[in-house]
Amino acid sequence: MRAEIISIGTEIMLGEITDTNAAFIASKLPQFGIDLLYVTQVGDDVARLQEVIARAWQRSDLVFTTGGLGPTEDDLTRECVAAVLGEQMTVDAEQEAHLRQWFAQRTREFPERNLKQATTIPSCRVLPNPRGTAPGWWVQRDGHVIVVMPGPPAEMTHMWEREVDPELERRSTAVLVSRTLKTSGLGEGSVDERLGDLWKSANPYLGIYARRDGVHVRISAKAPTREEAWALIVPVEQEVRRILGPAIWGVDDDSLAAGVGKLLRDAGLTLGVMESATGGAIADAITDGEGSTEYFLGSLVTYATQAKIDLGVPGGVVFTHGVISEATAEAMARAARERLGSDVGLGITGIAGGAEMEGQPPGTMHIAVTDGDRMLYRQYAYYQGREAAKRRAVTESLNLLRSFLQSE
Amino acid sequence: MRAEIISIGTEIMLGEITDTNAAFIASKLPQFGIDLLYVTQVGDDVARLQEVIARAWQRSDLVFTTGGLGPTEDDLTRECVAAVLGEQMTVDAEQEAHLRQWFAQRTREFPERNLKQATTIPSCRVLPNPRGTAPGWWVQRDGHVIVVMPGPPAEMTHMWEREVDPELERRSTAVLVSRTLKTSGLGEGSVDERLGDLWKSANPYLGIYARRDGVHVRISAKAPTREEAWALIVPVEQEVRRILGPAIWGVDDDSLAAGVGKLLRDAGLTLGVMESATGGAIADAITDGEGSTEYFLGSLVTYATQAKIDLGVPGGVVFTHGVISEATAEAMARAARERLGSDVGLGITGIAGGAEMEGQPPGTMHIAVTDGDRMLYRQYAYYQGREAAKRRAVTESLNLLRSFLQSE
Numbered sequence: 001m002r003a004e005i006i007s008i009g010t011e012i013m014l015g016e017i018t019d020t021n022a023a024f025i026a027s028k029l030p031q032f033g034i035d036l037l038y039v040t041q042v043g044d045d046v047a048r049l050q051e052v053i054a055r056a057w058q059r060s061d062l063v064f065t066t067g068g069l070g071p072t073e074d075d076l077t078r079e080c081v082a083a084v085l086g087e088q089m090t091v092d093a094e095q096e097a098h099l100r101q102w103f104a105q106r107t108r109e110f111p112e113r114n115l116k117q118a119t120t121i122p123s124c125r126v127l128p129n130p131r132g133t134a135p136g137w138w139v140q141r142d143g144h145v146i147v148v149m150p151g152p153p154a155e156m157t158h159m160w161e162r163e164v165d166p167e168l169e170r171r172s173t174a175v176l177v178s179r180t181l182k183t184s185g186l187g188e189g190s191v192d193e194r195l196g197d198l199w200k201s202a203n204p205y206l207g208i209y210a211r212r213d214g215v216h217v218r219i220s221a222k223a224p225t226r227e228e229a230w231a232l233i234v235p236v237e238q239e240v241r242r243i244l245g246p247a248i249w250g251v252d253d254d255s256l257a258a259g260v261g262k263l264l265r266d267a268g269l270t271l272g273v274m275e276s277a278t279g280g281a282i283a284d285a286i287t288d289g290e291g292s293t294e295y296f297l298g299s300l301v302t303y304a305t306q307a308k309i310d311l312g313v314p315g316g317v318v319f320t321h322g323v324i325s326e327a328t329a330e331a332m333a334r335a336a337r338e339r340l341g342s343d344v345g346l347g348i349t350g351i352a353g354g355a356e357m358e359g360q361p362p363g364t365m366h367i368a369v370t371d372g373d374r375m376l377y378r379q380y381a382y383y384q385g386r387e388a389a390k391r392r393a394v395t396e397s398l399n400l401l402r403s404f405l406q407s408e
Numbered sequence: 409m410r411a412e413i414i415s416i417g418t419e420i421m422l423g424e425i426t427d428t429n430a431a432f433i434a435s436k437l438p439q440f441g442i443d444l445l446y447v448t449q450v451g452d453d454v455a456r457l458q459e460v461i462a463r464a465w466q467r468s469d470l471v472f473t474t475g476g477l478g479p480t481e482d483d484l485t486r487e488c489v490a491a492v493l494g495e496q497m498t499v500d501a502e503q504e505a506h507l508r509q510w511f512a513q514r515t516r517e518f519p520e521r522n523l524k525q526a527t528t529i530p531s532c533r534v535l536p537n538p539r540g541t542a543p544g545w546w547v548q549r550d551g552h553v554i555v556v557m558p559g560p561p562a563e564m565t566h567m568w569e570r571e572v573d574p575e576l577e578r579r580s581t582a583v584l585v586s587r588t589l590k591t592s593g594l595g596e597g598s599v600d601e602r603l604g605d606l607w608k609s610a611n612p613y614l615g616i617y618a619r620r621d622g623v624h625v626r627i628s629a630k631a632p633t634r635e636e637a638w639a640l641i642v643p644v645e646q647e648v649r650r651i652l653g654p655a656i657w658g659v660d661d662d663s664l665a666a667g668v669g670k671l672l673r674d675a676g677l678t679l680g681v682m683e684s685a686t687g688g689a690i691a692d693a694i695t696d697g698e699g700s701t702e703y704f705l706g707s708l709v710t711y712a713t714q715a716k717i718d719l720g721v722p723g724g725v726v727f728t729h730g731v732i733s734e735a736t737a738e739a740m741a742r743a744a745r746e747r748l749g750s751d752v753g754l755g756i757t758g759i760a761g762g763a764e765m766e767g768q769p770p771g772t773m774h775i776a777v778t779d780g781d782r783m784l785y786r787q788y789a790y791y792q793g794r795e796a797a798k799r800r801a802v803t804e805s806l807n808l809l810r811s812f813l814q815s816e
Binding site for chain 1: 418419420421422423424425426427428430431432433434435436437438444445446447448449450451453456460478479480481482516517519521522539540560562563566615617681684686687688689690691692694695696698700701704705706707708709710711712714715718719747748749760761762794795798
């Protein structure tokens, strides 16, 4: 089944809002075995809107539109769908009553122009919108379907869950299941090369994606049932795990921080951090996970050098080796353990800004992890701007922690 | 000038990532008087990609593509642009040398398949990509332009600012200039009411938008030159400033954290933080701003209660008033000042998780700011999930700091 999405609204074309509806709908379609082939965003313009809807109606079995259902003159989606199908819009008595009641309940006078929100066309079944005044349309004719939904995400997603999702469930003949394996320490190109021939297969299909937390390998399989789809995925997953081995740190929705948290919890260890260049981003990532109180004691964000010294980094170390150094990172890891009384301490110092410091390039990071006995250290330099440098440092720090805990 | 955007990538069609590039580009075009007519998202499929590019090339003066420039076999944007224009791709010696050097610098072996990232076509001028291995293309022929850019936002936005924006600036005939005034403490409706008649004008045009960090008022003016556009904006800006006064905390790209940073810098004051529920998110936000080293000494992320006590919160206060209390927040603000030796201290304690604690609802936050003399305190409860609770707490904390510094 070939589907496409049309997101409608001039505010999207002006970049005033990001169209999140399309991504929401797109994420819901694979499970029904529906192929999304195109997403189009277009403004509130009769000619362009009709052109886009007409093309979609011709080339796709299933079309989803969001937006343009408001009461104002520049809300044109209904009018354009009716025009493309050559059908007449008429006010539906039941919808009008419902709409007038909606306003009455809120003790607001009914603006006559809202009446257009009560219109329907012959091929259309109305989709209730309990969260707003614009009902949706399920339009079906000649083997094609157009699902017309409101633009506000709260209204659209609610309508999706209550009306559209169940209907698609009833119609679905094939399902698509996928398993994502998350790696670190390898580039997109080298993962691609290592997996070599696994690539060629169409079903299951292998996708390789560079993400902030490393390269993800996704195995997707399409089949009549969930079970049959999984049967296609399992052997490929085993092969990918055999090839990439320890580079794989998680699956599907796992976050790197949650993975590290699990290792700490399982080992019954607590963590303390002293971070400077990352400015609290490591603690922030760790505490995004529910239950982090079990293993995370805190982080000393010692942005100023004096703060590092006040909180336990020997002044001599900083003076002799510099702030941006292996010795300081290791001293910070020790200080974090001592000041926070944790089993494991992580220290990171580096350059998040765009300027060279102590003769080292922007993005240089020195990271150390210790349990008071072993000390694991890593250094790298990577710069794509301040925020990206911080994010990358968080990923590298969590990866170093992972290696440390796994080699325990 | 008619423009359109093509966002390329199967992961977009699967709803795995939201396409933020299109919104970024869309928001940049009005200032050059460029009308964006269509945005199309399409997967990594030769036939569909060529069809979409061909249609765009015909109907638009200016086409922007993002994505599909990676080294893997399913990165097809270059190939499809070349095919649509009927031009031959060849490896550019200079680009190849540059690419091999990129890998050498990172002491990574050069995967031969990355070579396709060094290809060009006759009509194309290469756009350097210092943040990645995929250079962009500025393709110009027969009065049409296609700008081919990489998909990763960090790479695309950097290329935009350094290469594309200046080129569009040179070509622009009419410009649209806008000034955004960022407020806090006022609702969308009340800003709307206060600004009253300013609303009516079409040029300059006034837009009011509710954002995470408060209500934004944007004044946009279109004119042949930047100067003439500004001449239209200035009087309106003065009027808006007169009406909204101190509710305005920043302009344009200012972040709340940067606004607070400016107040600190201007007053010659340093800041120290002790945060628990926000788990480092406050320090993270503050250190996203360049130059934060001037005024930010650090943050003590005391996630565990014992860590609060070890770092200066009197055990008696916690015992008597509870961890989630005004007294503890104030003690944390004092401890932050003392331990970090800062002029101003901020303390925040609360509940980021979904469970009630000490008889207080999820999302409860107690925030205190002190300079050792004055103490400003605020409490609120807001819960829409863990990460949203943290984000909201960061905004509230920065706003409290702002009030504190402004009332100095």
